[in-house]
Amino acid sequence: MRKINKPIITAAVVFPVCVSTVGNAAFRARLTACQALINAAEDEFDNKITKGQIHTIAIETLINGNVTNKELKKLYTGQMVAKPQGRVYYDKLISSAPNGLCPLCSHGEATTLDHYLPKTKFPRLSVVPVNLVPSCKDCNTGKLADCPSGPNDETLHPYYDDIENVKWLIADVNRTTPLTLTYRVSPHSTWSALLSARVASHLDCFNLNILYASQAARRLSGMKYNLERIFSSTEGTPGVKRYLEAEAVSNEQVNLNSWESVMYRTLSEDDWFCSGGFRSIAS
Ligand SMILES: [Zn+2]
Structure with a gap:
């Protein structure tokens, strides 16, 4: 596991850029109304990740009463991955991988972003940079558990954990x-x-x-x-x-x-x- 500096870009920047490329005005308005909840999810993640409390973050299916987890998942695939404006941030996060290697395994090529907490269960973290870790395809798709059930299950996070300087x-x-x-x-x-x-x-x-x-x-x-x-x-x-x-x-x-x-x-x-x-x- 390799340490990577925590991204400087935040949800306050990435979320509105992704939302701005949504074509449907009514959907865009519903998403825009979620901004404060997205920022709060980012703060909660940032607070809990170093304390072994990530497993206490609640699973959600509906945000702000009218945005579904599927819609926020689509915001990631449809706007952050597929649209040039969001892709800038997607590419920037991937490029932080040391020597282009996946920081999770230190072996595969970092060609994708892994959601530390899955977007289907934690939709507010769909496009939140601290939840998006450069990853190889195998690590991204081959994870045994998709979310931790207790503190001991919380896998290492390259933006927060640093175990590089000791032999383990x-x-x-x-x-x-x-x-x-x-x-x-x-x-x-x-x-x-x-x-x-x-x-x-x-x-x-x-x-x-x-x-x-x-x-x-x-x-x-x-x-x-x-x-x-x-x-x-x-x-x-x-x-x-x-x-x-x-x-x-x-x-x-x-x-x-x-x-x-x-x-x-x-x-x-x-x-x-x-x-x-x-x-x-x-x-
Ligand atoms: Zn990997």
Whole structure:
């Protein structure tokens, strides 16, 4: 999970721009009358996200007595995504993803916006920037739960949570044939019980342990030949360790907790792997 600066743009700017491109005057007027409720929803989200209280935000189907959740959902797809005036903000939010990578998984291409709280259940947050997180398609569509049922279920939010500077992702080397890696969370000593639970929920919700294990398996196959070449030369086991260590250091400069950083670091410290265990990698 990567940290992104919270967007400067607010619902007070985005909502009226999206509403201004609605063709039907009566519908436009109904939407305009919702502005204060949209702003209040933004404030509530901003207040509760850092306190483990997001799950207390009420699910709604009708706003201001006459705007449905479907209509506000359509405001997102029809005006913010599809109309140039709203698209400016859509594109701006996506472009905040570091290196164009999805901040939720740190792996896929950020090509879409994920509603942290789904627009069907929380329509007032449909076009509210703090609820819109740059995301890859897999993270956006593959979430296991679409809204938290308690504080421990609240997945990490890139605009509010920052766990980049401590190591929290661990890989276990399974000495199976073929060799595999299993990823898991190792909560940092400075973390609260709530943060530890949320990081674990984040990995589960986006199936990141499965994603990371399969990516690692592919990368391992790709480097098997090279490891054998180094091991069989005069460099031997120390050479294999040096190669993996150098890759670990290089990847850690970018992201301490990427699946690549953790894979290379773990393997470089595994004597069994470096002294020939790598031959169990699938070809
Ligand atoms: Zn992703």
